Amino acid sequence: MNENFEAIYFDGVVSKKRRVSLAFGPTLEIFEDGTILSAWSYADVRRIPAPPDVMRLRAIGAAQLAHLDVRDGDTKHEVERHCPRLADDSLHADASTLKIVAWSLAATASIVGLIWFGVPFAADRLAPIVPVSWEKRFGEVVERQLRGMFDGKRCASPSGVAALAKLSNRLQDASSLRLPATIEAISSKTPNAFALPGGKVFILSGLLEKAQSQDEVLGILAHELGHLQNRDHLRRLIANGGIAYLFGLLFGDVTGGGAVVFVGKELLTAANSREAEAQADAFAAQTLAGLGRPAKPMGELLLRVTGKETDGFLTILQDHPLSEDRLAKLSAADKATADPVLTDEEWKALRTICD
Amino acid sequence: MNDMTVKAAHGAAESSDIVFTGRDDEFRDLLYKGAPLEIVTFGFYRFWLATKIRQHLWSHTILDGDAFAYLGTARELLIGFLFAIAILAPIYLASFLLGVEAERSRSFASSLVGVFFVAFWQFATYRARRYRLHRTAWRGLRFHMDGSGVSYALRAMGWGLLTIVTLGLALPWMHAALERYKMRHTYYGDLRGDFAATGSELFKQGWLLWIGAALSAAAFFAGPILYELTKQGAWLLLLLLVSAAIFIEFYARFKALQWKWWLEGVRIGDVRAASTLERHTLTGNYWTFVGLFFASLLAAGIGVALAVAFLPKILAVVLAVFFYLAFIVHYSILWRTYFVQRVWRIVVNSLTIHNLHTAQEVAMRLDASSPTALGEGFADSLDVAGF
Known part of the structure; x- marks a missing residue:
């Protein structure tokens, strides 16, 4: 388990802000103080809108509002390397203006x-x-x-x-x-x-x-x-x-x-x-x-x-x-x-x- | 929860910051793109623009380091509107036939139809608020609202009647009672809201404003009376302007007072807010709007006058239509800038939040149902403005 990959995690059930560490094993594992909180399969991870320089991630199948906020550059890079469908977020997809018109x-x-x-x-x-x-x-x-x-x-x-x-x-x-x-x-x-x-x-x-x-x-x-x-x-x-x-x-x-x-x-x-x-x-x-x-x-x-x-x-x-x-x-x-x-x-x- | 209560007792004086980080130019760009699109799409773009505006406001409001999230979509608003239009069709028809019958029996019963629509409007605003709250989240947890729109509408109608009968003196108690109803049915996760401010507090701070309203009304009615006496049209215009100016100033003052009163009365569990909102910040905002509104009205008027004076008829009509459209686009931009974004910024930046630690570990409420945007649809089809 690599303790260097840090993120903020909200589980979508309780409003608690958790400082967690990520492990890139067979799945994306989320640890808090050495206990595993959740494991997201890489194909389910999507990037959603967030403030500048924050990478916000959700996972299909997880609690609806559960999300991870990643700020650290190395961690972002690692997420991008592992998760193939980051950009496929349909929930927040913006309809094209031309189409609306x-x-x-x-x-x-x-x-x-x-x-x-x-x-x-x-x-x-x-x-x-x-x-x-x-x-x-x-x-x-x-x-x-x-x-x-x-x-x-x-x-x-x-x-x-x-x-x-x-x-x-x-x-x-x-x-x-x-x-x-x-x-x-x-x-x-x-x-x-x-x-x-x-x-x-x-x-x-x-x-x-x-x-x-x-x-x-x-x-x-x-x-x-x-x-x-x-x-x-x-x-x-x-x-x-x-x-x-x-x-x-x-x-x-x-x-x-x-x-x-x-x-x-x-x-x-x-x-x-x-x-x-x-x-x-x-x-x-x-x-x-x-x-x-x-x-x-x-x-x-x-x-x-x-x-x-x-x-x-x-x-x-x-x-x-x-x-x-x-x-x-x-x-x-x-x-x-x-x-x-x-x-x-x-x-x-x-x-x-x-x- | 036990150790939470202990912690709460220790950190009684704890306060947290809430700030609005949205930039004015970003919001302006949003409107300058969206408002013309509303015209081009015959109004359909309004659902997308409203959603973008809310996303902008919510996501730039940062409480204790974490932004609020707006989870609603334009599609929901569109569907809500279409359903509302469909449901309202037989109601419109019934109200028309009822109006005919009432008119026949020579009674004032046809105004009952009007009363019904006012009540329905209250119902719609309640349901619209419920939708917006449910689409608001902070730290991965939603707000929501229960209670009954019908019950709220009945209360609002009763209080409204009392306020009319007392010439507005019951207004503070009306606001207090209605806010209490709304806030006691408001939740953040399973943390229940409340409203601690009272009508008499608002009355004590604001009774002088009642005199302002009376002055404005007096000036308004003095115009026609003086005109009857002197037959000089100038009185009519002068007193109308005086009346409008008094009204705007006192209304803005009232809003400033009401905001501060409301903000400091709101409770979510033990979480409460203190506001440093100053009166002149809000009245200044109102007057800026009024000034810019008249400037753009004047500009559009001069444009039309010049076009009519110097151009051939067809071209003048085309230009006049263009100026009209430009004016309404600009008006909607001004309105949303000064009464949505600026007010939001002024209000949020005036706040300090106390006892936020009691909301650090709130759980999701399990029986919370997900409301549709039907209420907003009703509100939209009845011309209720809101953000």
């Missing part, structure tokens, strides 16, 4: 692919199986929030309500909706109209003021019924949830990553929304054709409300197709073969429904 990009591509193709597909398939009763519940929640936003003042001049009901009935007769819709007017300066899940459609008085003919309003309402028929809110709800969840896989808590994820989400939901709007426009054009009324006025009202939207760099951020494009499409579908739905009196009553 490559796998991360592959994972990201797969997540983005899932978001781009999988989510809209899943939303299309899932939306129809959501029971109408659930849809109505979502609708109630949204309605409560909206009423809060627009003071909730419902417009109810009797003749106006009658005119609106007539419009509503003619529209629903011509479009065979999957569930009955109720159209209501709300007092608000904002020129807008929207459909809620569950069958409610709201038209704001601001839009009635901007409208120059009843066909404009008729078209907008037909468009909103299109959203209802296509379950756009449910699809959007499901898609947004799926997109948010999948984007959550990227960046996680990386500082500032939130903004990147936000932009990605916005671009994607805007793209989905543009598609839904175009479909609702097509539905409106078809319904209006059924009523024998022109589709072009709706496009004109849209353009009047939004102002000119020339094709610019930020078009991809918009959730509606450009008003000019919509007007062009709707003009193409323009057919006026029947009389207006409302009489002049009724149209006047509808315009002043909030007074």
Whole structure:
């Protein structure tokens, strides 16, 4: 036994720091005060990370955290001479950065692919199986929030309500909706109209003021019924949830990553929304054709409300197709073969429904 | 163990050194390589960077001549994160549906969902701590932690409520109670931890800081009030800055106090620590961070402004995105430098350890199970920062 080969030994079971001597016999033997503590077979010895000028060794099959610290040059040399697989440590192997980058990009591509193709597909398939009763519940929640936003003042001049009901009935007769819709007017300066899940459609008085003919309003309402028929809110709800969840896989808590994820989400939901709007426009054009009324006025009202939207760099951020494009499409579908739905009196009553 | 007790009695005044030997430039190089890689890999590199940072910090912390070892791997963190995301999916869905129902019944019940996530966050931080402790070893022996994350989360929620109700006055007792729970479930081998500092000690040292917090809040709310009275927007900005400055200074002071209080309260068996941590070291560190943060914000802002003013639109947008990315990379570097490595160095170098000889021959605890990184995964997916 050669007493010159010294090392520090931790057995991985007790925290005791032992000064030991090593003997290079048939195996690597570890002695403390002449008693053998352990014997490592040379093929099992691995070198693991350690402070500078320390050679730290572990052995496969020994206690997990058992290790030897060798500082003395001669001893290091002797260890290197005897142990053939010192460098084969797999436990502390550092994955190559290139490999991490490559796998991360592959994972990201797969997540983005899932978001781009999988989510809209899943939303299309899932939306129809959501029971109408659930849809109505979502609708109630949204309605409560909206009423809060627009003071909730419902417009109810009797003749106006009658005119609106007539419009509503003619529209629903011509479009065979999957569930009955109720159209209501709300007092608000904002020129807008929207459909809620569950069958409610709201038209704001601001839009009635901007409208120059009843066909404009008729078209907008037909468009909103299109959203209802296509379950756009449910699809959007499901898609947004799926997109948010999948984007959550990227960046996680990386500082500032939130903004990147936000932009990605916005671009994607805007793209989905543009598609839904175009479909609702097509539905409106078809319904209006059924009523024998022109589709072009709706496009004109849209353009009047939004102002000119020339094709610019930020078009991809918009959730509606450009008003000019919509007007062009709707003009193409323009057919006026029947009389207006409302009489002049009724149209006047509808315009002043909030007074 | 008998002769150990005898030895312990003899060496009552014994003290050992603990030092941090990591070099600032080494840590900087780690971050300058790792932080951009986080962006390039869409965030996936964060598991590797966190692991490298911990390895660096642990392995350069030398207690009585022997360094700590960090045994966790990036792969564990990644798997923990993926599992957490999978487990959270139905929870997110359920919380959404619950929110809808609550909103319908017109009650404030939808905020219960928020409360659930705060509790879950507490659970996650407890489990994350358990993972990190179990992956920490010194002299070939692991630390570990038992106890229940759920039980801890319930305590934390109860104390949190009390602290809100008392406008923060219960904060010291909350910290003491929660640290006691964590430390009594902390072990080095079979040596059990404890927490000896009390809430009233912290309160006695820190009650003046409570006034600082009140001042900061007062300045914050005075802004809108003065604006209403005078209609001058300058008040809003001025008082916001004053409020933020008071907040940063007092928060840093509180942290200094809390660190020292915590360090001197921690026990592992009979091993305890004394700290010479000085307040100005930590407040200086906070202000350095704030200064560098605003400098880099300003630099990025000027860069974007110049790009927008002088370059064609497309090029300006590309450059603006570049400046934004450069800014967030720099921000994460600053954050990790000043709130991870510097704080670690300041804290470790302030310490002297007493009675370490009682931990010379600690045995492994036999029934210790090995926790997964699931807790860290939850924490990561809920945006809990930590080192």
